[in-house]
Amino acid sequence: xxxxxxxxxxxxxxxxxxxxxxxxxxxxxxxxxxxxxxxxxxxxxxxxxxxxxxxxxxxxxxxxxxxxxxxxxxxxxxxxxxxxxxxxxxxxxxxxxxxxxxxxxxxxxxxxxxxxxxxxxxxxxxxxxxxxxxxxxxxxxxxxxxxxxxxxxxxxxxxxxxxxxxxxxxxxxxxxxxxxxxxxxxxxxxxxxxxxxxxxxxxxxxxxxxxxxxxxxxxxxxxxxxxxxxxxxxxxxxxxxxxxxxxxxxxxxxxxxxxxxxxxxxxxxxxxxxxxxxxxxxxxxxxxxxxxx
Amino acid sequence: xxxxxxxxxxxxxxxxxxxxxxxxxxxxxxxxxxxxxxxxxxxxxxxxxxxxxxxxxxxxxxxxxxxxxxxxxxxxxxxxxxxxxxxxxxxxxxxxxxxxxxxxxxxxxxxxxxxxxxxxxxxxxxxxxxxxxxxxxxxxxxxxxxxxxxxxxxxxxxxxxxxxxxxxxxxxxxxxxxxxxxxxxxxxxxxxxxxxxxxxxxxxxxxxxxxxxxxxxxxxxxxxxxxxx
Ligand SMILES: Nc1ncnc2c1ncn2[C@@H]1O[C@H](COP(=O)(O)OP(=O)(O)OP(=O)(O)O)[C@@H](O)[C@H]1O
Ligand SMILES: [Mg+2]
Numbered sequence: 001x002x003x004x005x006x007x008x009x010x011x012x013x014x015x016x017x018x019x020x021x022x023x024x025x026x027x028x029x030x031x032x033x034x035x036x037x038x039x040x041x042x043x044x045x046x047x048x049x050x051x052x053x054x055x056x057x058x059x060x061x062x063x064x065x066x067x068x069x070x071x072x073x074x075x076x077x078x079x080x081x082x083x084x085x086x087x088x089x090x091x092x093x094x095x096x097x098x099x100x101x102x103x104x105x106x107x108x109x110x111x112x113x114x115x116x117x118x119x120x121x122x123x124x125x126x127x128x129x130x131x132x133x134x135x136x137x138x139x140x141x142x143x144x145x146x147x148x149x150x151x152x153x154x155x156x157x158x159x160x161x162x163x164x165x166x167x168x169x170x171x172x173x174x175x176x177x178x179x180x181x182x183x184x185x186x187x188x189x190x191x192x193x194x195x196x197x198x199x200x201x202x203x204x205x206x207x208x209x210x211x212x213x214x215x216x217x218x219x220x221x222x223x224x225x226x227x228x229x230x231x232x233x234x235x236x237x238x239x240x241x242x243x244x245x246x247x248x249x250x251x252x253x254x255x256x257x258x259x260x261x262x263x264x265x266x267x268x269x270x271x272x273x274x275x276x277x278x279x280x281x282x283x284x285x286x287x288x289x290x291x292x293x
Numbered sequence: 294x295x296x297x298x299x300x301x302x303x304x305x306x307x308x309x310x311x312x313x314x315x316x317x318x319x320x321x322x323x324x325x326x327x328x329x330x331x332x333x334x335x336x337x338x339x340x341x342x343x344x345x346x347x348x349x350x351x352x353x354x355x356x357x358x359x360x361x362x363x364x365x366x367x368x369x370x371x372x373x374x375x376x377x378x379x380x381x382x383x384x385x386x387x388x389x390x391x392x393x394x395x396x397x398x399x400x401x402x403x404x405x406x407x408x409x410x411x412x413x414x415x416x417x418x419x420x421x422x423x424x425x426x427x428x429x430x431x432x433x434x435x436x437x438x439x440x441x442x443x444x445x446x447x448x449x450x451x452x453x454x455x456x457x458x459x460x461x462x463x464x465x466x467x468x469x470x471x472x473x474x475x476x477x478x479x480x481x482x483x484x485x486x487x488x489x490x491x492x493x494x495x496x497x498x499x500x501x502x503x504x505x506x507x508x509x510x511x512x513x514x515x516x517x518x519x520x521x522x
Contacts, residue, residue: 202383206372208372209401
């Protein structure tokens with residue numbers, strides 16, 4: 001592609017921006033509001049998702065072992081469990097350690113002495129890699145000889161699972177809805193420009209301009225709307241999030257808020273990319289109808 | 294052969310048969326008038342050359358391109374090879390004479406240097422080099438049509454088609470436009486002019502293709518507008 005082609009496209013895009021200053025600026029404003037909503041929703045969703053993941057990771061499978069097992073049997077069993085797919089880590093808790101933990105919890109160091117013999121059993125504490133590995137891993141451990149009982153908080157896992165899935169579906173739906181709204185805003189504004197220039201487009205087709213050439217200035221204009229709108233949205237959402245982080249550090253010590261460092265940079269890049277793509281799509285939609293000559 | 298119609302029929306969606314089994318062959322450098330009563334199919338024929346309309350049946354070859362089976366992406370390149378002049382000029386009102394002509398070259402993605410070289414040359418050819426900065430409303434009909442003609446030829450097309458190019462002009466301006474078209478055909482362009490101008494056709498003794506109700510009823514070298522006229 002020749003440089004001059006781009007020069008003509010930029011000149012025409014700038015020209016129509018100037019000619020439609022008012023509707024261009026209001027399109028940019030509307031696009032930034034729409035993208036700002038999208039951005040704020042995105043950071044909320046990311047935070048909820050990160051909390052859910054933290055909780056999910058705390059779900060543990062507990063497998064109580066036959067007291068008759070010898071140390072080497074336990075070692076072999078432990079290796080076996082570790083080799084299951086989906087297992088992230090395994091901690092062995094001996095009967096003695098279990099009793100010490102219990103005593104700790106009861107605040108009574110003499111618990112052992114009262115009972116005389118230790119009624120607790122040794123166990124494995126197994127962590128799964130992902131929440132949906134929990135059930136199959138538990139199932140697999142149950143079938144091992146030497147394991148007496150396997151337990152995990154299945155209802156908690158299911159509930160968490162349902163919440164995070166709903167959250168993801170909801171975020172996706174909202175992001176798509178906002179993206180469509182943005183395309184709609186941009187295409188409506190570009191439609192005015194295209195309509196004002198429909199005579200010109202007809203003549204362009206008749207003197208042998210390619211569709212790509214005709215589309216280019218409109219697409220540039222749409223991309224420009226999208227980029228400026230997303231820059232504004234990124235700046236505003238970064239400012240809001242930074243403020244929220246400061247507020248949370250002081251007032252919400254129990255919540256682990258996702259830090260701003262990589263998040264806001266990624267958010268800005270995502271918004272810019274999204275703005276450009278949505279702008280291009282929005283204007284391509286508007287021009288299409290006028291290319292049939 | 295520069296333009297070849299073989300068994301071309303055009304039936305519009307409203308079932309009007311605008312062309313019926315049209316066979317024409319026009320050589321390189323020829324000058325042809327298309328005449329006939331209103332509704333005979335002259336405009337339809339002309340539009341088929343640069344594929345503003347597609348025929349319902351038959352084949353059309355223009356400068357080696359099979360127009361009827363052209364891919365949509367190849368249509369712009371056909372149109373760069375066929376300069377078109379319209380009865381209503383189709384100039385852009387917000388662009389100057391110079392810009393209107395330059396615009397056609399920009400559309401073919403020509404460089405600025407090429408534009409700066411070729412636009413003044415064609416404006417000179419049509420005798421408009423003094424009015425390059427004028428907007429269309431500041432020009433007379435004849436001047437506007439010269440600008441439109443300059444735009445049609447700025448790409449050096451092999452074929453120039455004009456659909457009633459003098460329909461809105463007085464006799465002097467009409468003659469001026471036709472003379473330029475003749476000159477272009479002498480320089481090697483193939484020129485097809487659909488017209489109602491009896492006087493001009495009868496005077497010039499060029500090839501005449503007469504149409505009636507979608508059919509070619511007469512095709513004569515050094516022809517006249519009509520036998521009875
Ligand atoms: N786009 C169209 N849709 C339907 N019918 C059409 C269309 N264009 C032309 N026609 C019909 O096709 C026939 C031929 O029209 P065309 O314009 O080719 O005639 P013409 O010879 O150019 O007439 P004129 O001398 O008045 O310009 C006419 O009956 C006309 O009504
Ligand atoms: Mg006509």
